[in-house]
Amino acid sequence: DxxxxxxxxxxxxxxxxxxxxxxxxxxxxxxxxxxxxxxxxxxxxxxxxxxxxxxxxxxxxxxxxxxxxxxxxxxxxxxxxxxxxxxxxxxxxxxxxxxDDYIKYRVEQTNYLGELLTEGGVPHVIPHGGHAIFLDARKFLPHIDQEQFPAQALAAAIYVETGVRAMERGNVSAGRDPETGENRKPKLELVRLTIPRRVYTQSHLDYAAEGIVNLYHSRDSIRGLKFVFEPKLLRFFQARFESL
Missing domain, CATH: 3.40.640.10 (Type I PLP-dependent aspartate aminotransferase-like (Major domain))
Structure with missing residues (x-):
């Protein structure tokens, strides 16, 4: 690849x-x-x-x-x-x-966002990647059971709080076991903050980080989710949820 x-x-x-x-x-x-x-x-x-x-x-x-x-x-x-x-x-x-200038700027811009979240105490994957920061939803929202989709709940809360669209990479993405029909439960419940290339300025990242840090400080108010529509395929793209 x-x-x-x-x-x-x-x-x-x-x-x-x-x-x-x-x-x-x-x-x-x-x-x-x-x-x-x-x-x-x-x-x-x-x-x-x-x-x-x-x-x-x-x-x-x-x-x-x-x-x-x-x-x-x-x-x-x-x-x-x-x-x-x-x-x-x-x-x-x-x-x-x-x-080397383009890729240096891109990777270091991602690292800049990660450092802001580190300073704010937000749990996320370290070392930082080259194009995205991955929030640790299980540590961010320890009060939400994995059956209530903590990473999806966090992604939704970030959008409501900041308008920033993130991507769930956890229980919803893992899908269901084809034999038992039960939700798979991966060890990691992550929310991916992907940085589009040549789009955001430093102030955009400052805004996103500030909103996520504020959300972390009020994390106990975030509730889990349940499906109201679950397609058979690609549910992480097409499913709909509501708060519990």
């Missing part, structure tokens, strides 16, 4: 011995040299709003893949993407590794 290779290259540059003097472009090229192929969702590191690609070294596999893409996406010359989207993707790939 090549989706966040540029982010990973930045962490390699900062944390792994022997890479401090290498550019992001050089590290990305080295990572790719060890692979036979990759898939990539271009909406992340490649700075575009839509699209992706499949790349490979094997000629026979490439010929088979070209035949399959016609069935599912469109001719191999565009794969379901418009000319504008392909041009934007090509430019995005160039810009993502043209200098």
């Amino acid at each position: 090549n989706t966040r290779t540029v982010e990973n290259a930045y962490f390699i540059q900062k944390r792994e011995e022997g890479y401090a003097d290498k550019s992001i472009r050089e590290i990305v090229k080295e990572i790719c040299s060890y692979t036979d192929g990759c898939t990539c969702s271009s909406k992340k590191d490649c700075l575009v709003n839509i699209g992706g690609f499949l790349a490979m070294n094997d000629e026979d596999f490439f010929i088979d893949a070209k035949a399959q893409v016609v069935i599912f996406e469109g001719l191999h010359t565009y794969g379901g993407m418009s000319g504008r989207d392909m041009a934007a993707l090509a430019q995005g790939i160039r810009e993502s590794v043209a200098t």
